[in-house]
Each structure stands twice: as C-alpha cells, then as structure tokens.
Amino acid sequence: MTELLTAAQMRAIEQAAIESGQVTGLELMERAGQGVVEAIFEEWPELSKTSGRAVVLCGPGNNGGDGFVVARLLKEWGWEVQVYLYGDPDKLPPDARANCERWRKIGAIEGSNPVVDELRQGKFDIVVDAVFGTELSRPLSGDAKAFCLEMFKVGIDVAIDVPSGFCSDSGKFLDEETSFYDGPEGVELIVTFERKRLGHELGLLADQAGTLRVKEIGISDFVPSFRRDYSIQYETGNFRWHAAGKYASDLRTNKPTHKYSHGHALVLSGGSGKTGAARLAARGALRIGAGLVTLGVPPAAQMEVASHVTAIMLQRVEDASALTEVLKDERLNALCLGPGLGAQRAYDLVPVALAVGRKTVLDADALSAFANDPAALFDLLHENCVLTPHGGEFMRLFPDIAEKLAAVPIKGPAYSKVDATREAAKRAGCTVLFKGPDTVIAAPDGRCSINSAHYERAAPWLATAGSGDVLAGFITGLLARGFAPMQAAETAAWLHVECARSFGPGLIAEDLPEQLPDVFKQLNI
Numbered sequence: 001m002t003e004l005l006t007a008a009q010m011r012a013i014e015q016a017a018i019e020s021g022q023v024t025g026l027e028l029m030e031r032a033g034q035g036v037v038e039a040i041f042e043e044w045p046e047l048s049k050t051s052g053r054a055v056v057l058c059g060p061g062n063n064g065g066d067g068f069v070v071a072r073l074l075k076e077w078g079w080e081v082q083v084y085l086y087g088d089p090d091k092l093p094p095d096a097r098a099n100c101e102r103w104r105k106i107g108a109i110e111g112s113n114p115v116v117d118e119l120r121q122g123k124f125d126i127v128v129d130a131v132f133g134t135e136l137s138r139p140l141s142g143d144a145k146a147f148c149l150e151m152f153k154v155g156i157d158v159a160i161d162v163p164s165g166f167c168s169d170s171g172k173f174l175d176e177e178t179s180f181y182d183g184p185e186g187v188e189l190i191v192t193f194e195r196k197r198l199g200h201e202l203g204l205l206a207d208q209a210g211t212l213r214v215k216e217i218g219i220s221d222f223v224p225s226f227r228r229d230y231s232i233q234y235e236t237g238n239f240r241w242h243a244a245g246k247y248a249s250d251l252r253t254n255k256p257t258h259k260y261s262h263g264h265a266l267v268l269s270g271g272s273g274k275t276g277a278a279r280l281a282a283r284g285a286l287r288i289g290a291g292l293v294t295l296g297v298p299p300a301a302q303m304e305v306a307s308h309v310t311a312i313m314l315q316r317v318e319d320a321s322a323l324t325e326v327l328k329d330e331r332l333n334a335l336c337l338g339p340g341l342g343a344q345r346a347y348d349l350v351p352v353a354l355a356v357g358r359k360t361v362l363d364a365d366a367l368s369a370f371a372n373d374p375a376a377l378f379d380l381l382h383e384n385c386v387l388t389p390h391g392g393e394f395m396r397l398f399p400d401i402a403e404k405l406a407a408v409p410i411k412g413p414a415y416s417k418v419d420a421t422r423e424a425a426k427r428a429g430c431t432v433l434f435k436g437p438d439t440v441i442a443a444p445d446g447r448c449s450i451n452s453a454h455y456e457r458a459a460p461w462l463a464t465a466g467s468g469d470v471l472a473g474f475i476t477g478l479l480a481r482g483f484a485p486m487q488a489a490e491t492a493a494w495l496h497v498e499c500a501r502s503f504g505p506g507l508i509a510e511d512l513p514e515q516l517p518d519v520f521k522q523l524n525i
Contacts, residue, residue, distance in 0.1 A: 003223070004450065005195045006169045006413065007134040013194070017219040025095045028217055029062065032193050033069025033099075035215025036160055037077070039191045040126060043211055051078040052125035057151055058100075059131035059164070060087030065096025066160050067130025068103045074126075075106055082124075084110045086131055086147045126157050129187075133161035134197060137412040139174040140165050158189045162199065163208055170416035171202030171438070172409045193217045201452035202417050202438045212455050250483065251289065251491075251525050262291030263480025266332045267473065268317060268349060269297040270340040270365075275305050277340030277364065277469040280509050282312045284473025285336065287513035288495070290480040296326060298345075323352045334359045334480035338366030338388075339469040354380040359479040359488075363388045363472040371396035378428055383444065385430035386475055386485045390468065394434055398424045422448055431485040433475070435468060439493050443486045451493035459500035466509025471496045473513070495519060 005013070017023050041048035056071040058064035064085065075081045089100050089109065103109070131148060132140075140148055148164045162168045165175075190209040192200065194217055199205045265285045269278035278295060286293040296317035297305050305314060317323050326332070335353050337346060337360065346369035353360055367389055370377035374397045381387075387397075395402035398420070405420040417440050425432040425442040434440045437460075439451040453459045474492035483491065499515035500507055502522075 003195060004198045004201065006198050008413075010134065010193075010195070010197065013219055013222045016222045020222075023218060026098055028219070029065050029095050029099060030069055031217040032066045032160075032215070033073055035193060035217060036066065036070045036128070036158065036191045037073045039189060039213040039215060040158060042213070043189050047125060048077075051080070053080045053082075053123060054126040054128065055082045055084065055124045056128040057131050058083060058085045059133070060085075060092060061133065061135045062093055062096050063130050063133030063135065063160055064092065065099045066133075067128060068096065068099035070128055070130065070160070072099070072103050072106065081107060082110055083107060086144065127151075127154060129156045129159040129164050132164040134168040136165065136167070136174060139410050156187045158191065159187050159209070161192050162190065162197070162205060163187050166199065166205045166208075167409060167412040167414040167416075168197040168199040168205075169413035170409065170419075171199035171205035172414045172416070173204060174409050174412055174414065189213065191215060194219055195223065198416065198418060198450075201450045201454065202440075206438055206452060206454040209455070250487075251481075251520070251523075259291035260331055262289055263333050263477075263482065264292040264294065264329075264331045265290045265334045265336065265476045265480040266294050266296055266315070266326070267336040267339075267476065268323075268341055268345075268353075269295050269301060269305060270342045270345060271298050272300045272304055274340045274342060275301050275308075277466060278336075279305065279308055279312070280466045280469040280513075281336050281339045281363075281473030281476065282309070283510075283513045284470040285334075285477035285480065286312060286473075287516045288474050288477035288481075288492070290334070290477040293477070293480075294332070296323065317349075320348045320352045323349050327352070327356050327358075332358070334361075334476050336361045336363070336472055336476040338363035339472055341365040343369045350377070351380055354382065354385070357382055357384065359384045359386075359485065361386045361388060361472050361476045361479065363468065364393070367393045367397055374398070381428050381430050383430055384485060385428075386433060386479070386489050387424075387428060387430060388433045388435060388468070388472055388475065388489075390435045394420075394424070398427065401427075418442070418448055418450065422446060431489050433471075433489045433493065435471070437462075441486065441489045441493060447486060449486075449490050451490065451497065453497045453500075457497055457501065459497050461503075461505050461507040462497065462500045464508055467496070467500075467512060470509050470512040498522075 018025055054074050056067045058067035071081045071083045092100055165173050167174050187208045188210050190212045193215050196214055267278050267282040269275045282293045282295050294313040294315045295305055296315045298318050315326055317326055335358055337350055337353055343365050346365040350366050401420050401423050404415050421432055421434045421440040421442040425444050429444050431443050437453045442448045475488050478488035478492055498519045499512045502515045502518055503511050
C-alpha cells in the first residue's frame, strides 16, 4: 500500500522540510530536476549513451524551475537543448528565477512560442513539459491555452508532475469551456516526486502515460508526521493504492479448521435463463475461500443451475417469505444480491436480506431496482453492507453527486471520483466500491482507497461481461471469511486485477476465479 497525496499536502510536506532547515527550496528543485533526468535515462537507456537534442517547455511557476534544472543537466551531459518560457522571467518565484539565471549563463531562452514546425519535424529526441504542474488551480485560457495547445500538437515525451492543464487532485483537465480538449494523448513518461498525487490514479490523467515514475527528493521523513497533524482539503489524508496484497496474512490458513469456520455465503439468483451472473459470483466466493457457498434460486431455475454447479450448493428461494425462512440459519453469514437477480425480484428480496443485519453485497439489479427511490434503499442499509455500482448505477443512486462529478471543472482542485465516492459512502452509511479502471472504495468514516488498473497494473481485458459479478463474489467470499466490509472490498478489488493480469488478453469472466490459486501462490498464501 502506498499513500497518495494531494497537491496541498505535498506543498505542506515540502514547506515543513524547508522550515526544518534540513533542505532549501533550491536544493529540492535541483533534486527534482536530477530525478527527471534519471527517469528519462531509465526509460530510454540508449539516450544516456549519446548527445541528443531536447526541448524543455517551462512555465511561470516552480514547475518551470524544475524544467530549467532539467535543461541545464541535459546540456551538461552534452545534449543540445532549447528552452522556451511561457511567462516573464522576472516574475518567476525566487527558486525558479535562480534556476532560470543559472540556465541563462549557458543557454538562451527562446521566448514563449515554440517553433512548432521544427518540433513536428522530429528534430528533438525529447520534449519536456514543465509548463503548468500541480500548482495549476484555474483553467487554461487565452495565451496559456494557446501555448499548451501548440505544445500538445507536437506530442509530449516527458511531463513533470502532470501534463499541463491537469488537476493533480482529480485527474481531470481544467477548462473554462465545455471540455474543448481532453489533454495531450500518449504522454510517454510522467515523473513526480516522493509520492504519487491522487490524480495520477484517477480518470483521464491515469490514462495519459505509459510510465509513471516517482523519484525521491529526500523528504520522505516528513510524511509520517504530516499524516498525523495535517488536513486541508479532506477529512483524512488516507488515500491509498494497492502495491501489494495488504491482507495476504489474513488470507492464509495455518491451523486446522472446518468449512463453517470459513463462513457460508448465500448468493441469490434470478430466474431461468438469468442464472449465469449469480453462478459467476458464487464461483468467485468459493474460490476466494468461503467455506461453503449456496445459490438461492427460484423453482423454475433449479434444474438449470443444478446442471452447471457441483461444489456450490442449491437452495430453493422462491420469494421474500422463503428467503425469510432460509435466513433463520445463522451460519449464513454473508449475502450477495444483484447479479442477474432481476429488478422485481431484487426489490422484493433486498429488504428481507438487509433486515437480518448480516454482511451483504449489493450489486447490479439490487442497486438498479431502487433507482426511482434511492432513499428507500438508504433507509434499509447498515454498516455491514458493500455497494458496488458502476458509473450508470452510481448515477441512478446518487444523481446529484454524479452531476458534480461529471461537471466540467473550472477550478482546482476539481471534484474527484474520490470526493464522489466518499460522499456516497457517507450518505449510504456503508462501504461503496465505485467500479472502473480507477476503482475507488470508501467507508462512511472517510477512509478511502484507490485500486487503479493503470500503468504497470493495466488490465484492459477486465472490460468483459461478468467480471463485475465475479468481483461481487470475491467480496462476498471475503466477508464470509470474516473480513470487515472495507477490508473485503479493498482486497477483492486488488485480487480481481491481479487475476486479470495473471491470465492476460483473451480473458473472460469465467477465467477470473480460476486464476486465484496461481495468484495466491505468488503471494505465498
């Protein structure tokens, strides 16, 4: 698990380091520039063995100061370097101005308009974007917008912190118009410092780079004290992404047990011809370690389901009355409702399931069934629930929150998927897992995690029918095993991506549960 920081949090850490007397702002800028050059040569080792040509596009803030350092270091390496500056060099912040003067002793500043034709002709080996970094809080407009558009046309190889125009807290592109442009495409390398920013794992920004490198600049010792004491924009600074299986130890079984000690999950199914989604969820719950899994099916679907399952048990559940009887068995400690359940059947069964207060996953139809009256569902929910909406389901359950999330951002930090999920979890009073390549998981108390399938964890083949049903099953199985709702959602989401990466292209939903044994072996479970 690696902590993500907002722009304000990172500024506070840097300031704390400077005020401690252990480092100066100028030294931090030098280290940042060195980190960028190191990252360039790590990404393209052949460039370190030659004298190439680079263009560094600098902006009016400290991001531009980092750019001047990069330009100077590349020139000292023997490269031919051109520098363009958007802004007045005399109005640069002190540290950036100092590095601008250092550059002027060995090279020229070409002005504010890059020679686009020359860039388009491929005369440069590296194009570095150091115009607007994490300090950007207002949308691009006027000359700044024109400057960045010219820059985007030629393509950016390396962006310092974020590609210009992006909000590093939300992953959104800031624009005063109706989304005139979605930012540069195909940025090959983003280099940031000390910790990833929140936006690096969210939305459009997470799709921008083939590679994201985090370079240490010597201030990591200030992060722990910051976590305890500092809060500006959010209730907590607890934004994380999974870098390893945080709960691997909880998945291990090191002592003799029996099946009921690993829980008994009940997955409710729809009618005939609609049982596949529930069977996927049940298989996921069983594979992830639930001791027993039962499919609750209506009479018309019993033969269909019986012909497809072996280790998974069957229980006839015709209606709400029948479910009430089934739930008298208190060994059923985790419930899953939604996959292929059908809207009317979900509307009838969800209240019964929630009334017993057991750990419950609500997915798909169990969410859509209450689209016309979300408040009715919220009145039934309890803290042991996990909601797993995709974008459409989220919009139906939380229309006002979804509207804020979809709005074109005109200032930063923009309203992010993290903000939206946390607000939804607080309203629902339970854990919410908002699905997507940038899955966000939030608890009502403000804890929040991002499970990002980007960069080295990219798994685009997860976009296949039924993968969400398997995820619901993974969560249910972990709940049955005794995981808390937030813990189960985080772990299931991480394992879901790992299973997809383990299988690779060509994945279909049925493959996901079958990859768990291999993933567990890799985790020494």
